[in-house]
Amino acid sequence: MGRIDRREFGTIAAGTLASLAFGACEAIGRHVSGAAVSGADASDGRLTVRPSADVATTAERRTTLGLGGQRDAILQLPSKAASAPLPLLVLLHGATGSGEGVLRRLADAADEAGVAVLAPDSRDGTWDAIRGQYGQDVEFLNRALERVFTLVAVDPARLAVGGFSDGASYALSLGLINGDLFRRVVAFSPGFVVPGEPHGKPKFFVSHGTRDQILPIDECSRTIVPNLRRRGYDVTFREFDGRHEIPPDVAREGMQWAGSTT
Numbered sequence: 001m002g003r004i005d006r007r008e009f010g011t012i013a014a015g016t017l018a019s020l021a022f023g024a025c026e027a028i029g030r031h032v033s034g035a036a037v038s039g040a041d042a043s044d045g046r047l048t049v050r051p052s053a054d055v056a057t058t059a060e061r062r063t064t065l066g067l068g069g070q071r072d073a074i075l076q077l078p079s080k081a082a083s084a085p086l087p088l089l090v091l092l093h094g095a096t097g098s099g100e101g102v103l104r105r106l107a108d109a110a111d112e113a114g115v116a117v118l119a120p121d122s123r124d125g126t127w128d129a130i131r132g133q134y135g136q137d138v139e140f141l142n143r144a145l146e147r148v149f150t151l152v153a154v155d156p157a158r159l160a161v162g163g164f165s166d167g168a169s170y171a172l173s174l175g176l177i178n179g180d181l182f183r184r185v186v187a188f189s190p191g192f193v194v195p196g197e198p199h200g201k202p203k204f205f206v207s208h209g210t211r212d213q214i215l216p217i218d219e220c221s222r223t224i225v226p227n228l229r230r231r232g233y234d235v236t237f238r239e240f241d242g243r244h245e246i247p248p249d250v251a252r253e254g255m256q257w258a259g260s261t262t
Contacts, residue, residue: 042138045129045177045196049145051154057081059151065144071121073144074099076107077152078114085155086116087259088148089186090141092163092171093119095126102164106251113255116152120144127170129194137170160258162186162205164246165215169193172224175202186254188246191215193224203234205257207250209242 063075078086089110093102099119110117120141122128128137148154161182163171168190175185176193179200187206208221217239225237236257240247246254 042135042142043133045134045138045174045194046199047138047142047145047174047178047181049142049149050181051149051156051159055150055153057083057086057151057153059148063151065147067143067147068121068123068140071098071123073118073120073140074103075148075151076103076110076117076119078111078116080114081116082114085153085158087114087158087160088116088118088152088154089255089258090145090161090171090182091117091119092127092161092167093122094163094165094167095130097167102167105164105246106255109248109251109255110258112252113259115255115259116154118144118148126166129173130166130170134194134196138174141174157183157261158259160184160186162188162254162258164188165244166191168206172204175204184258186258187221187224188250188254189215189221189244190224191220201233203236204228205236205238205254207238207240207246207254209245210239211242212244214244 059075059077061077061079065073065075067073091099091102091106093099099121103117103119123136123140128135159182161171161175162185168187169192171185172187172190173194173196175182176198177196179198179202182202185202185204187204189208189212190206206221206225208217210217221237225235228235238250238253240250
């Protein structure tokens with residue numbers, strides 16, 4: 001994605017602070033186990049699906065879900081998947097990217113960590129709320145998760161959302177709004193948080209390069225992380241000497257962290 005100027009970032013950050021500070025705890029929308037709620041309003045960013053307890057893993061090692069035409073979603077299972085319920089990471093790509101592209105960056109690290117990955121494509125060039133409001137991408141994520149929850153035994157305590165760049169910003173935003181679904185949020189080089197009503201108390205892993213030329217660390221993660229911590233969220237923050245990227249050691253740490261319960 002392109003560089004955001006200081007005025008734009010300040011506007012977004014101010015909205016984020018208001019959202020985190022004053023968001024009520026009353027849940028919006030209805031929830032059912034293992035299925036999307038018909039007619040639910042996606043404009044609040046709420047995901048309505050939940051994993052079921054009585055599902056056996058039947059998916060292939062790598063599956064294209066066949067839900068979205070040319071822009072779809074890929075499910076990857078660990079090569080040594082256990083019979084027990086698996087940790088699942090919903091992995092979100094950056095602007096103009098794809099699920100396939102971001103999965104190439106992190107597939108090996110996720111496999112090593114034993115984490116199943118759902119890598120969807122955004123409906124447009126980037127995620128809905130990054131340039132407008134929550135809507136079609138939330139609806140698609142509901143459909144994709146609904147399908148995955150029928151194919152994979154997912155451990156609800158190890159269900160996470162994460163991403164890189166725009167995908168990291170969207171993951172932070174959805175993670176706060178859906179902290180009662182996603183217990184953990186992994187954000188590689190995020191830019192900002194889209195305002196929304198927080199639910200639950202997820203934990204966060206944030207990484208950022210000190211020489212990031214796209215999303216400068218001072219205006220982004222060094223602002224986001226303290227704000228989250230002031231509001232009582234548990235945040236693991238990794239700065240590294242690098243640019244707008246995910247170094248292999250950071251990728252491994254992030255995937256191990258995503259699949260952990262501690």
